[in-house]
Amino acid sequence: MKLLLDKAHIEGIRYYDTWVKNGGYESVAKALKMTPEEIVEEVKKSGLRGRGGAGFPTGLKWSFLAKPEGVPRHLVCNADESEPGTFKDRYLMEFLPHLFIEGMIISSFALGSNVSYIYIRGEYAWIPDILEQAIAEAKANGWLGKNIKGSGFDCEIYVQRGGGAYICGEETALIESLEGKRGNPRIKPPFPAVQGVWMRPTVVNNVETIATVGPIISMGGEAYGNLGVGNSKGTKLMSACGNLNKPGVYEIDFDLSVEEFIYSDEYCGGIPNGKRLKACIPGGSSVPIVPANLLLKNVKGETRLMNYESLADGGLATGTMLGSGGFIVLDEDQCVVRHTMTLARFYNHESCGQCSPCREGTGWMYKILKNIEYGKGKKEDIDLLWDIQRRIEGNTICPLGDAAAWPVAAAIRHFRDEFEWHIDHPEEAQTRNFGLAHYADPLLIQN
Amino acid sequence: MSDNIKVTIDNITVEVPNGTTILEAARMVGGDVAPITMCYYSKLKGSGGKCRTCLVEVSKGSEKDPRPMPKLVASCRTGVMDGMEVKSMTSERVKDAREGVTEFLLLNHPLDCPVCDQAGECHLQDLSYEQGKQGTRTDFTRRTFAPEDLGPYIQLHMNRCIMCFRCVYTAEQLTEQREHGVLDRGDHARISTCISKALEHDFIGNVIDVCPVGALTDKTFRFKNRVWFTKPVDAHRNCTNPKCCGEVRLWMRGKEVFRVTARKDEWGEVATASNGETGWICNECRFEKKDTADWIIEGPSRIQRTSVIAQGHYAGTVGTAGKSEKLIDKVIGKEPIYTLDIHKVSEVDNPNVHLSQIAGPAHSTDFKHDIKDR
Numbered sequence A: 001m002k003l004l005l006d007k008a009h010i011e012g013i014r015y016y017d018t019w020v021k022n023g024g025y026e027s028v029a030k031a032l033k034m035t036p037e038e039i040v041e042e043v044k045k046s047g048l049r050g051r052g053g054a055g056f057p058t059g060l061k062w063s064f065l066a067k068p069e070g071v072p073r074h075l076v077c078n079a080d081e082s083e084p085g086t087f088k089d090r091y092l093m094e095f096l097p098h099l100f101i102e103g104m105i106i107s108s109f110a111l112g113s114n115v116s117y118i119y120i121r122g123e124y125a126w127i128p129d130i131l132e133q134a135i136a137e138a139k140a141n142g143w144l145g146k147n148i149k150g151s152g153f154d155c156e157i158y159v160q161r162g163g164g165a166y167i168c169g170e171e172t173a174l175i176e177s178l179e180g181k182r183g184n185p186r187i188k189p190p191f192p193a194v195q196g197v198w199m200r201p202t203v204v205n206n207v208e209t210i211a212t213v214g215p216i217i218s219m220g221g222e223a224y225g226n227l228g229v230g231n232s233k234g235t236k237l238m239s240a241c242g243n244l245n246k247p248g249v250y251e252i253d254f255d256l257s258v259e260e261f262i263y264s265d266e267y268c269g270g271i272p273n274g275k276r277l278k279a280c281i282p283g284g285s286s287v288p289i290v291p292a293n294l295l296l297k298n299v300k301g302e303t304r305l306m307n308y309e310s311l312a313d314g315g316l317a318t319g320t321m322l323g324s325g326g327f328i329v330l331d332e333d334q335c336v337v338r339h340t341m342t343l344a345r346f347y348n349h350e351s352c353g354q355c356s357p358c359r360e361g362t363g364w365m366y367k368i369l370k371n372i373e374y375g376k377g378k379k380e381d382i383d384l385l386w387d388i389q390r391r392i393e394g395n396t397i398c399p400l401g402d403a404a405a406w407p408v409a410a411a412i413r414h415f416r417d418e419f420e421w422h423i424d425h426p427e428e429a430q431t432r433n434f435g436l437a438h439y440a441d442p443l444l445i446q447n
Numbered sequence B: 001m002s003d004n005i006k007v008t009i010d011n012i013t014v015e016v017p018n019g020t021t022i023l024e025a026a027r028m029v030g031g032d033v034a035p036i037t038m039c040y041y042s043k044l045k046g047s048g049g050k051c052r053t054c055l056v057e058v059s060k061g062s063e064k065d066p067r068p069m070p071k072l073v074a075s076c077r078t079g080v081m082d083g084m085e086v087k088s089m090t091s092e093r094v095k096d097a098r099e100g101v102t103e104f105l106l107l108n109h110p111l112d113c114p115v116c117d118q119a120g121e122c123h124l125q126d127l128s129y130e131q132g133k134q135g136t137r138t139d140f141t142r143r144t145f146a147p148e149d150l151g152p153y154i155q156l157h158m159n160r161c162i163m164c165f166r167c168v169y170t171a172e173q174l175t176e177q178r179e180h181g182v183l184d185r186g187d188h189a190r191i192s193t194c195i196s197k198a199l200e201h202d203f204i205g206n207v208i209d210v211c212p213v214g215a216l217t218d219k220t221f222r223f224k225n226r227v228w229f230t231k232p233v234d235a236h237r238n239c240t241n242p243k244c245c246g247e248v249r250l251w252m253r254g255k256e257v258f259r260v261t262a263r264k265d266e267w268g269e270v271a272t273a274s275n276g277e278t279g280w281i282c283n284e285c286r287f288e289k290k291d292t293a294d295w296i297i298e299g300p301s302r303i304q305r306t307s308v309i310a311q312g313h314y315a316g317t318v319g320t321a322g323k324s325e326k327l328i329d330k331v332i333g334k335e336p337i338y339t340l341d342i343h344k345v346s347e348v349d350n351p352n353v354h355l356s357q358i359a360g361p362a363h364s365t366d367f368k369h370d371i372k373d374r
């Protein structure tokens, strides 16, 4: 079912006129007739979970927002999408800006935010113009500004460009950066719901989360909650990349199997050049990498589905996470050591440098992985890596430390023999790939 | 008192006012129960939470919600709850995590203690001694930074910095305009004035005192002597700067004043002055008044248990005293490293005994002797 991307194919849908002709802003009109509490209630009923990575129930988050008398509140949209492999928010903002702005208006109304912000990553240099145009169009038609459509609610939306730091996607770092300070994550508590932007109560939500609010209001929270399986409600955008015939952004139902997502022609269309699947990171670079045999089926032999619970089945040991939906596929020609090194370099580069385990540990892991990859590794390096990631995880201010530790942990856990092979065959490893070993795609081995 | 709540740290229960952090509560218990802090500074607003050396395990959240906290928490930024139970030195997890943090902090540290002015009063040295391991697991080239000139008074050795942000908060909170900050990010984040500028504000010298390592040192003292070869003497003067308390510590050898610093308390922080405010001192007192005639001498300073100056200033192994006895009894199965309060066993604090009469490396007659011999 398509809730978000159903109109994406329409010519000119980016512009207000076309958008309105196709039923645009009806959800906002409906929302403005409700009370803010009713909207929060609908979102709660829908069971929508945050699409930014952590999957925290949005309605619950909204109900935590402190409402002290006389203090303004703010909605901040996290459009800093910088997680390697994730590019779904970009698609929404670039091609369906009005869907997103609708969500911003409804959410601002529900939360009582008269001034809302969109914090967008600096590298999306052309998108703020698209958003600002959509905001101007909405304002010209009375959907923003003073006393929106006679409801008595005032709202302005501002777009703020980031300076190009992954860490500014972390909600408190984002808030600091929005305030014009250095993007260092804050130490929690206090949480943004109590003290966020300008020390006022703030809700930070992902672009996709906010864009989904419109369809929820249109169809009703209960109807939305009936879609999906378990605690994964509605639909989800996946950005698929890597060794796939048809990489791109797809809207999926939560009962879709991973196998179908990779191989069916409706979605990614299989792996190019007849290669076999080796491993996959299903939720953006921060979630654990899993080998093919654990990706398609869990340890109990059940088919894995593309949803929060099914992918996480098995915990960190044999499972992974849906995360932000950045689906990265590695075929049999890819080297897990090199891949892990690349991720370690990323986290080393993006650490804000506040807390010592992350600042020093990420760099250390990168250097060791570089040694292993370039034929200078030692046997004890693998255990050392394990020890370093173990001491970073959970001991840092913000989850970037965990995000840096998990990929390394998972790579060692599942692909230890590949690391060992690199160390034992330093010269061969420079020219040849380790291949598939025992963790190959079980479906294709059978054939 | 209804405001007070009970918290148990390493099996020792203390009553503290509501809103106290775990760290402050642990400091009330004292001894090794109080974690070493590399970034927290009770006198600086917003400090703490960064270095992670003060991690503790909360084995019971509170009386109301007894669930343990899943992660170790930074005690300096976590408030206590009524009935909370905390493990600091009695937890293996904490020990392991702190050992890890120590290793991380030393990873890119130049370890140039032999030429570092901070040696002897460096918190990183103390931390490595108490919580580090022997040996190293890295043979990578250490990260280095280009030298930066901060003007005539303050020397910045960025290679030694541990990014505690204390100096940034000090500049923010003590001076009218912030003069320096952090540039760049990750392991290349550095303290800088951006476009090489001198730090000139008349209170900026206090960054030297808050810096836990030798990253910010006093240029007027640089390479002139070692901390443990000078003797600390408390003194004061009638400083004309209204914000300056004028109460200082002179570091002397013979009649010569080598260095002037603020007075430090038990936790290595600038102590509260007699006017009840934090004893920050102005640049004039710190850098310009290097003559005993400028000062009214009060007498030998109290020396911290971790100070190298304390080493050798007390004879033999002395039995446990007072508070420490209680610690050993209570901290089951663990041998605290420092169980004795050296003030109870050493003569250094006895105003009737001149420091130079106490046996040990740190008194002036030794050095006079040395020089004569040469």
Ligand SMILES: Cc1cc2nc3c(=O)[nH]c(=O)nc-3n(C[C@H](O)[C@H](O)[C@H](O)COP(=O)(O)O)c2cc1C
Residues within 6 Å of the ligand: A049, A050, A051, A052, A053, A054, A055, A056, A058, A061, A078, A079, A080, A081, A082, A083, A166, A167, A168, A169, A170, A171, A172, A204, A205, A206, A207, A209, A210, A398, A399, A400, A403
């Ligand atoms: C290092 C780091 C980077 C993050 N980057 C993003 C991001 O780019 N976009 C995003 O929506 N959330 C990101 N998050 C998650 C946010 O902190 C926050 O959980 C999210 O914006 C909440 O929105 P949601 O409830 O709608 O998911 C990041 C978190 C961390 C720790």
Ligand code: SF4
Residues within 6 Å of the ligand: A167, A185, A350, A351, A352, A353, A354, A355, A356, A358, A359, A396, A397, A398, A399, A400, A401
């Ligand atoms: S975990 Fe890393 S990114 Fe997060 S606050 Fe600490 S140093 Fe900064």
Ligand code: SF4
Residues within 6 Å of the ligand: B160, B161, B162, B163, B164, B165, B166, B167, B168, B191, B207, B210, B211, B212, B213, B215, B216
């Ligand atoms: S220079 Fe010193 S006080 Fe400043 S951040 Fe570095 S270690 Fe901390």
Ligand code: FES
Residues within 6 Å of the ligand: B036, B037, B038, B039, B040, B048, B049, B050, B051, B052, B053, B054, B055, B074, B075, B076, B077
């Ligand atoms: S002292 Fe608590 S984290 Fe540094």
